[in-house]
Amino acid sequence: MKNPNKQENFKKLQLLLNELPWYVEEYINHKLRKLSTASLFNYCHDYKIFFNWMISEQLCNGNMKDIPIERLEQMTVIEVENFLNYLHYQLENKELTVNRKLSALKSLFNYLQNKAETPDLKPYLNRNVMAKIEFNENKETMETRANKMEGKILLGDEYERFRLFIAHDFGEMNKENTKTYNFYQLNKERDTAIISLILGSGLRLSELVGLDLDDIDFSKYCARVIRKGNKEQFVFFSQTAMNDLQDYLAVRNTKYDVDKQNKALFISARIGPKGTTRRLTARAVEKLVEKYAAAFGKPSLSVHKLRHSFATRYHAEINDVPKLRRQLGHSSIQTTMIYTHIKNDDLKIAVDKMDMPKEQ
Structure with a gap:
């Protein structure tokens, strides 16, 4: 790694x-x-x-x-x-x-x-x-910070809609623009896998771009990463992220003509006829997220906001702050506690249903 x-x-x-x-x-x-x-x-x-x-x-x-x-x-x-x-x-x-x-x-x-x-x-x-x-x-209380964050992250069905937008809808939207469409077709599996992995694990940007092929454990659905303070840790990710990752790996070598010595998981596309493939940079990932976020209609999304999105969903479904802290690699549990203050549409809908009149 x-x-x-x-x-x-x-x-x-x-x-x-x-x-x-x-x-x-x-x-x-x-x-x-x-x-x-x-x-x-x-x-x-x-x-x-x-x-x-x-x-x-x-x-x-x-x-x-x-x-x-x-x-x-x-x-x-x-x-x-x-x-x-x-x-x-x-x-x-x-x-x-x-x-x-x-x-x-x-x-x-x-x-x-x-x-x-x-x-x-x-x-x-x-x-x-x-x-x-x-x-x-x-x-500024944690609740205030959470409220500010709430409108800038993915909630409810937005997780899957954003993923599908990258996997399919963005291409349909740009069919008339040959250059944009061709570049999208080249990178759609890679880009979908990147977004899916962040949304399915909460990895930091530096951890994501530092991944090598042999850092992925396909049997345990986890990735070996170097966290802050140079600490090694195995981070679990979702079934959806695994599926998208395997779709990308099936085309990685042919689409990017990768040298066998290059063990980087995520590869950049060649630029120009003499361009070479190399490890995708952090800035390149930031730019691709910005591009898809703007087209999706949620320009405030960033790599870090996707990480926040994962954490919010994890807390809503698992409700285990110590486990979430470990998953995110936080040194202090106080940092993780902010996600307990973010409202979740699914929970609100469930509570609202309590007030609905029951059928006789």
Whole structure:
């Protein structure tokens, strides 16, 4: 199994670290085995915003990379509050985003004060201003978040209608457009299998594109994936997903002329006469979902919303939060609890029927 984005993300991370102070790089290296490169890249992006702000406010002179660690020790509560106000009012970051960036800074400062050591065994920071800063109170309840999500995911019979739309209806809709129709005919089994697998398992995008042929256990209906934190796990998927996957595998080699050395499960179509087949990228999957979602009349759908759709349906039918947490690969059960607040049409219909007059 391979994660095709891992090396690319690592290169991007290294390029960004070249712009940041040395102590940030030391902190990131400390976290490298514990967090994904994508998460660490986001941390560094937040640090870049912070250090650029320091320079723009003339809290420090020179280059961002040269900001001394001593300046962090001298930062005041007022300065940090000014930065948070800058995020909220000038960059128009929402409270959750401000909290996320503050969390990244708290983690960095905590490392510099409590974990990192100088050669004479003293902490890098004796004073940690971030420990004095409180997070914004998140006034948005789980129920509010669930209600916002509800209109952007698939519910009820939309699961099967969306799958059938990709497997058949999209082609009928575009018969007059030769280029679109031919491209669809080439990829319809692959695209149906991709959507069906997400809707039938709740896989993350990175987990999906990282799948190899030998990661699929056809007897147990499960796939071996690498989850966040580089944890290996077997994730189960539905009978429908298995059927669509087998339909795709029946045409994979002939349609894509795949080299025997290429073990990637999902393959990209050739582009141009000299094009080569390769593992389908995460961005390619995002684009195909966007294309079908727009044509289906639900443009808010994304890969992540399909994952939410699976989780909502799983909870409605199984009602076992610990099992759902494991299936989704959540580190905290609180993250999984949001799906207990999403309304389900099937349940509502059942309750409504209770009020119907009974036949005499």
